[in-house]
Amino acid sequence: MRDAQPGESGTIMKSMGTIENGRDEAEDEMLAEYAFDYSKAHPNRFARDIAEGSLVVVLEPELARVFKTSEQVKAILRAIADTMPQPEAEAVSG
Numbered sequence: 001m002r003d004a005q006p007g008e009s010g011t012i013m014k015s016m017g018t019i020e021n022g023r024d025e026a027e028d029e030m031l032a033e034y035a036f037d038y039s040k041a042h043p044n045r046f047a048r049d050i051a052e053g054s055l056v057v058v059l060e061p062e063l064a065r066v067f068k069t070s071e072q073v074k075a076i077l078r079a080i081a082d083t084m085p086q087p088e089a090e091a092v093s094g
Contacts, residue, residue: 059073
């Protein structure tokens, strides 16, 4: 069973109004709290392990309980992909 995703609750947020310079009040409230000093940022230490062209996927908890490793996920996806019709190669015009 899939949990509701953000924005799917069916409720509509109330309008916060705008302040004199045209910015939302909610934006003003969050600016200081979410200010980020990029001069103190560090490179993502996990990014070097991700090959160029890869797709990173986050499994939902019930799937994560079944598939404990990335190797298990890749094996089942390859098995499924092998049963699917392969797209025809596009003709290259010269």
